[in-house]
Amino acid sequence: CLNTFLIAALDLSTPVSFEVSSSATASGGVVPPASTFGGVSCPGGVAGLEPAPGAVFGSVFGVVSGGSFPTSSLRKSSISSIASSKLSALLKDMIPECTVITALSGPEGINKAKEEGPDVVLLAAHVKAMLRMKKAEDGLRSEKALLEDMVQERVKNLREERDRAQKYLDVAGVLLIIIGADQRVGMINRKGREIFGYNEDEIIGKNFFDHFIPERMRDDIKADFNKVMEGERDPGQNRKIHVLTGQGMEKIIAWQSTLLRDDSGEIIGVLGSGEDITDRKKAEKELMRSRELLQNTFRSLKDGLLIIDSEEDGIIDCNPAACEVFGYPREELIGNTCLFLHTDESSWREFEKQLEKHLDERGCMSNFKWKLKHREGKIFSTEINVAVVRDENGVGRGKVCVIRDITEHEKLEEQFLQSQKMEAVGRLADGV
Secondary structure (H helix, E strand, O other): OOOEEEEEEOOOOOOEOOOOOOEEOOOOOEEOOHHHHOEEEEOOEEEEEOOOOOOOOOOEEEEEEOOOOOHHHHHHOOOOOEOHHHHHHHHHHHOOOOEEEEHHHHHHHHHHHHHHOOOEEEEOOOHHHHHHHHHHHHHHHHHHHHHHHHHHHHHHHHHHHHHHHHHHHHHOOOEEEEEEOOOEEEEEOHHHHHHHOOOHHHOOOOEHHHHHOOHHHHHHHHHHHHHHHOOOOOOOOOEEEEEEOOOOOEEEEEEEEEEEEOOOOOEEEEEEEEEEOHHHHHHHHHHHHHHHHHHHHHHHOOOEEEEEEOOOOOEEEEOHHHHHHHOOOHHHHOOOOOHHHEOOHHHHHHHHHHHHHHHHHHOEEEEEEEEEEOOOOOEEEEEEEEEEEEOOOOOEEEEEEEEEEOHHHHHHHHHHHHHHHHHHHHHHHHHO
């Protein structure tokens, strides 16, 4: 009773031609003649094999574990020019316990056969065919390894290029975003993530308009985008759009975009760049409100107001009351010095000297009484207040002069004084 029977033959798809014969060993085992298969016999079975000229281990193995080996059947059998598939079927019929292991099993199949410790091994193969198969297999392995190395290197290079490009994008101080033709976000840089208040994985793949544009303007912006994708209009330049942040706030973005095309020239999306101008627009709005308030105050003042440039010492603005006080239209006041508003040049120079003294000592001139001249030549009394306008560095850039016509006030004062004098004279006369 033999423990194992192992068959090794050529690829099942290739016809093989050999004769099977056997002889009993001292222990009752069966081995093929060395002249046919190159087998070496010993008590208990075949201890090892050296391939005979023209033969190597084949690619089909049959393994029998346990049970009797029908040596009589083999002695009477002759197999000549039988296809491997038929040979395998014949062996299965003769040895029911036989398990066929093909070349696809590779080294694992051979190792399995070795573990079984076969008592009989039959070999038949063509050396050249097997060498070609081995060479082809080695070549495929080598090419596969080379291809895998090339793919890994390419993937590594692409990853490095992507990371390098992302670093460049992240350095940019403006929002950079790619929106595909399907309206979904394909890329966004660090500044963009900061503006929107989301992590990258919360933005990538999302519909830009559905998630980041306020509902009240969403449909209009979507329609414009679709026209751009269809080539019906150019992408917007220097536009202002409102976007929604993760905190539910709206921000104003100064937006520019350019088309992205594939190798065939088809439009596949847009690359948008934007700057958050929310704070700037808010500051501009506050400045405009302050300016309007100042203008309203400027126009509503009953006193004349002149704004004088420090460098040219000329009038750069005035209110309607100033035109009324001096009798000049606005266009005749703007651009001139204040010389023609004084009674003469010496009066003007004296006033400038007094003004410089007050500014040096007090930083302003307050309730300073001075005579000025009307367009019609009339001399009238004024009360003048002057303040210096300074920039953020404290440098004086101009002066604001508020001029009040106190002619009537002086007349009333004079009348009051005169009445007091007359009253005093009357009391004196009554006493006499």
